[in-house]
Amino acid sequence: MINITFPDGRVKQYITGITALEIALGISEGLARNVLSAKVNGEVIDATRPINSDASLQLLTWNDPEGKSTMWHSSAHLMAESVEHFYPGAKFGIGPDIENGFYYDIDFGERLISENDLKKIEDKMLELAREKQKYIRKEVSKPDAVKYFTEKGDEYKLELIEELEDGQITFYESGKFTDLCRGPHLPDTSPIKAVKLLNIAGAYWRGDEKRKQLTRIYGITFPKKSELDEFLVKLEEARKRDHRKIGKELELFTFSQKVGQGLPLWLPKGAQLREKLEQFLKKVQKEAGYDPVITPHIGNVELYKTSGHFDKYGADSFQPISTPIEGEQFFLKPMNCPHHCEIYKSKPHSYKELPIRYAEFGTVYRYEQSGELHGLTRVRGFTQDDAHIFCTPDQVKEEFKGVMKIVMIIFKALEFNNFTVQISLRDPNNKEKYIGTDENWEKAEKAIIEVAEETGLEAEIVLGEAAFYGPKMDFMVRDAIGRKWQLGTIQVDYNLPERFELEYKGSDNEKHRPVMIHRAPFGSMERFVAVLIEHTAGKFPLWLTPDQVIILPISEKFQKYAEKVFSFLNNAELRAQIDDRSEKTGKKIRDAELMRIPYMLIVGEQEETEELVAVRKQGEGDKGKMTLQAFVQMVNKEIEKSLEIN
RNA sequence: GCCAUUGUAGCUCAGGGGUAGAGCACUUCCUUGGUAAGGAAGGGGUCGCGAGUUCAAUUCUCGCCAAUGGCUCCA
CATH class of the missing domain: 3.10.20.30 (Beta-grasp domain)
Known part of the structure; x- marks a missing residue:
């Protein structure tokens, strides 16, 4: 017992x-x-x-995350069985469960698979699931495992087996499908009651672009049909928040094939919003002792040879432009730091001046692979809210904390609560990807880890994600459909100061090397605005939104009064508009609601005689009548509250 | 860059070998309306671009460009 x-x-x-x-x-x-x-x-x-x-x-x-994992992993096997039924001889790579469902990487050989083929695979899966196929675990010796997949002709599984130790190999058999698998699995297929194969994509074998590309099929299953329906509705809801869709609806930005892919064009309302964000950060930075600088959009190739960017990215950049007579070569700047290093070098520095903080909303251009471009989140030309802090080694931690404070101020003002913090260190097994000495790397990595510990910030440490010149702390946020994006970043760098031979005179009258902190609390204006759109579904905080108030006259007769209201708001520095179209009030309200304008002021005969405005709040409805003074006071209070810094 | 899908009016989309249609938006007129769509008329398209097949291509084939979902990459 x-x-x-x-x-x-x-x-x-x-x-x-x-x-x-x-x-x-x-x-x-x-x-x-x-x-x-x-x-x-x-x-x-x-x-x-x-x-x-x-x-x-x-x-x-099903209520436990691990239970879902088991179900989805087993579903991947079920899908493989269905695929094998239609495509005998298909070879299978890996088929794990993921956050929302599962996928399987499959080599279909010469056969082409498209989304139209998914339905029949789905139907077959349901049919097989109803057979209540048992998942049977078998321990297999390495020679037997090799024999099985050699006979099946599946070189992918053979490669996986190669890496396993004899005595640790298990197969799982369900129906007619046998797979190399660690498990665990469901007792049988009966819990799988609803299936949706979501999409099909190419995926390199073992994530290596030099190896064969397999066909990846993504899917998800549920124990109830209603749960699948719910999931699909949620997915649809998330797509409605897509910044590309809302950006178009609210006329924030656009792209033009003629201008070029990945090069966003900011429309007036988008520019308005972006400017507000910039003003906000500029104010915070001014208080934190930053000095604005301005640098050009191009830089001599020598600048990037010095910084190391040329060696690292030169071949994968927009290629240099050259002067017609002298033949000098200039790169579009992919980073602001080399320029800022040269500003630092423009005169000698004493330790008494440090830290020096150069800030610039610097527009940079990077050649991103065409398949990587994505709305405003991944573009080829973007503006970083960049700054470089030059400080003494013993100022690093305090400066780092100062930057973290700025990131927190921003996240608070914009109500970003569900961010995660990632500490990105270098890959110790792949050191040739990075510049600088081991000693410098260790110092920089230690500083970041210690700051995280001292501030009690929960951070995930990821190896191999560092920048090539230094480790970093990244602030990650998810978009509407769950993709993770890096927004703010803080990087400690001992290497560029060396490459640029930056110096300051210490109290000992000797020359010393400063440490650089690269930081961008928003990250890039483009990506930040994209994520902001998805988080707010286009309902921006009042202080930020392009149009704060719209005045809706009941009819033409009240146009004069509407203009009076407008100029009052204008004087109070509120961004207002009048909807003077010959439309009914209901129509004007509907349009203003759809444009997500926070406040609607309805003015008609009653308001004009009483010198009031009827206030309607977007998404909430009628708020009753009040004086203009009271309205402005209310709005200003709301703005102050969300911008409160503590 | 790679795999798959898509590209028709400003937007959302229907259509299909004989040079195109809806709703919304836009313009004009009527209406002067009180908290999520008032009515009528009108303008608007090299059907992404280029080649091929055909008597005839927006439709079929190929190439290119761009977008979408992934993979790889991300200073």
Whole structure:
């Protein structure tokens, strides 16, 4: 007999070799039907595997993230079985569960697969699922595993087996499909009641662009049809928040094939919004002791040879432009830091001057691969809210914290609550990707990690994500459909100061090397605005939104009064408009609601005689009548509140 | 850059070997209306670009460009 400890602390005795599924059945048949897998002593295993010694047990169902994982991983196998039915000889790469569903990478050989083929694969999956196929785990010796996939002709699985140790290899068999797999899996296919294959994409084998591209099919499954429907509705809702869609609706930005792909054109309303953001940050930076600088959009190739950018990215950049007579070569600037280093070098510095903080909304140009371009989040020309802090080594931490404070001020003002912090270090196994000495890297990485610890900020450490000249702390935010984007970034750099031979005179009258901190709290204006649009669904905070107020006269007769209201608001520095179209009030309200204008002021006979305005708030409705003074006061209060800095 | 899909009016989209249609938007007129769409008339398109097949191509084929979903990349 063995003792099984349940999550609530209860302990029960069972016969040795009992399975989680049998334990569940002993509790209730309904529970057994819902068990997808089991967590035994912290490890997720098949609910059908025997438990041979005392253990803690948690039965995993659809309500547990691990239960969902099991279901989706098993669904990938089910999809593979269906694919194999239609495309015998298809070879399979990897097929894991992911955050929302699963995928499988498949080599279809010469056959072309398109989205039109997904329906039949889906239907077959449902048909197979109804057969209640059992997932059967088998331990296989390495030679037997190799033999099986050699006979099947699946070189991908053979490559995976090569890397496994004999004695650790398991196969899972369900229906007619057998896969190399660690598991765990469902007891059988019956929980899979709803299937949706979402999209099809190319994916390089093992993520290596030099290797063959396989066909990746993404899908998701649910234990209830209604849950699938809910999921699809949610997906649709998320797409409505897409910044590309809202950007078009609200006339914020556009692209032109003639101007060039990845080169955004900011429309008046978008420019208005962006300028407000810039003014906000400029004010914060002024208080934090930054000095604005301005540098040109191009720089001599020698500048980038010095910085190391030429070696690292020269071949993958927009190629240099050259002067017609002298033949000098200039690159469009991909970074502002080399220019700022030269500003630092324009005169000698004493330790007494440090830290020096040069700030610039610097527009940079980077050649991004065409397939990577994406709305405003990934573009070829963009403006960084860049600054470079030159400081002494013992000022690094304090300066770093100062920058973090600015990032937090911004995130608070814009109500970004669900960001994550990532510390990006270099890949210790791939040091040739980076410039600088080990000693400098260690110093820089240590500084960032210590700051994170001292400020109590929860950060995920990711190796291999550092910039080529230094480690960084990135602030990540998700977009409407769950993609992660880097916004703010703070980077500690001991390397560029060396390359540019930056110096300051210390109190010892000796020359010393400053440390550089690169930082951009927004990241880029383009990406920040994109994410802001998706977070707010276009309903920007009042202080930021391009049109704050729209005045809706009931009819032409009240045009004069509307103009009076307009000039009052204008004098109060509110951004207002009059909708003087010959339309009914209902229509004007509808349009203003759709344009997400925060306040509508309806003016008619009553308002004119009483010298009032009828206030309607976007998304909320009628707020009643008030004087213009009271309205302006209310609006200013709302603005002040959201811009409060503490 | 790679794989798949898509490209028709300012926007959203229908159509399809015989040179095009809807709704919204726009212009004009009527209407002067009180909290999410008043009515009528009108203008607007080299059907992404280029070649090929055909008596005839927006439609079929190929190439290019761009967008979308992924992969790779991201100073």
